[in-house]
Amino acid sequence: MEAVHGCSKPVTVTTTDSCNTCDGSGAEPGSTPDRCAQCKGTGMETVSTGFFQMQTACRRCGGSGQVISRPCSPCFGQGSVKVKDKITVTIPAGVDNGVNIRLAGEGEKGTLGGPRGNLFVQLEVAPHDFFERDGVHVHVPLNIDVVTAMMGGTVKVPTLDGEETVRVTGGTQPGDTMTLSRYGVRRVNSNSRGDLFAHFKIKIPRTLSPRQRELMEEFKIHEEEKLSPKVKVSDPLRLTLNHNPELQTTFMATTLMITIASNLA
Numbered sequence: 001m002e003a004v005h006g007c008s009k010p011v012t013v014t015t016t017d018s019c020n021t022c023d024g025s026g027a028e029p030g031s032t033p034d035r036c037a038q039c040k041g042t043g044m045e046t047v048s049t050g051f052f053q054m055q056t057a058c059r060r061c062g063g064s065g066q067v068i069s070r071p072c073s074p075c076f077g078q079g080s081v082k083v084k085d086k087i088t089v090t091i092p093a094g095v096d097n098g099v100n101i102r103l104a105g106e107g108e109k110g111t112l113g114g115p116r117g118n119l120f121v122q123l124e125v126a127p128h129d130f131f132e133r134d135g136v137h138v139h140v141p142l143n144i145d146v147v148t149a150m151m152g153g154t155v156k157v158p159t160l161d162g163e164e165t166v167r168v169t170g171g172t173q174p175g176d177t178m179t180l181s182r183y184g185v186r187r188v189n190s191n192s193r194g195d196l197f198a199h200f201k202i203k204i205p206r207t208l209s210p211r212q213r214e215l216m217e218e219f220k221i222h223e224e225e226k227l228s229p230k231v232k233v234s235d236p237l238r239l240t241l242n243h244n245p246e247l248q249t250t251f252m253a254t255t256l257m258i259t260i261a262s263n264l265a
């Protein structure tokens with residue numbers, strides 16, 4: 001939700017900074033680094049290997065030509081310390097997994113007094129329990145009861161901005177989808193939004209009361225009749241045929257004509 005609406009997050013960043021105690025020299029305040037006795041301050045060392053002579057960086061001073069006899073205690077003679085910075089990252093609405101946020105001038109100090117670099121914060125968006133995100137679009141399961149599915153009605157849809165009441169049409173099937181345009185996630189640095197898709201799930205009652213069962217039995221009879229219509233005793237057309245001799249005559253005459261016609265063919 002924070003990714004959807006945007007937020008501010010405190011972040012602790014560890015950067016390397018020049019040691020304040022020794023001013024970056026690594027030597028305890030009041031003392032100065034000594035000239036390396038091994039290389040006499042040259043930083044280079046000559047090593048003989050049989051016929052060859054090689055010049056390498058002095059192994060004692062590491063090539064700096066100086067040895068710190070009294071190392072500065074806060075930085076252990078390194079001249080630099082790790083500092084923890086607490087900074088607040090403003091996260092814009094609509095960000096997604098893997099998005100990098102650039103914080104200018106919040107990175108490591110540059111060497112030799114150069115400007116600080118940029119800090120990049122890579123976002124990891126935790127999935128929501130209910131809303132399923134697909135870029136700027138959002139999917140939600142929507143439970144409706146079987147009567148609403150059959151007859152239609154209104155239903156409350158949870159959205160990123162709260163509940164919305166929507167109309168459901170009669171004859172809604174399990175798995176049908178309803179689109180709520182522009183109810184999705186806001187595009188970063190934009191006012192346009194994705195859509196929300198409600199996926200219908202239809203709740204079937206696990207038990208029926210005796211009266212409900214009775215009604216469902218009746219419902220079943222009507223359903224069967226819809227599928228295979230039978231002429232019932234009370235059918236008005238049938239009654240007419242039986243009780244109106246004139247109509248019956250016409251009907252028989254038509255049959256006769258058809259018979260004659262097929263004999264001629």
Ligand SMILES: [Zn+2]
Nearest residue numbers: 019022072075
């Ligand atoms: Zn220091």
Ligand SMILES: [Zn+2]
Nearest residue numbers: 036039058061
């Ligand atoms: Zn040396």
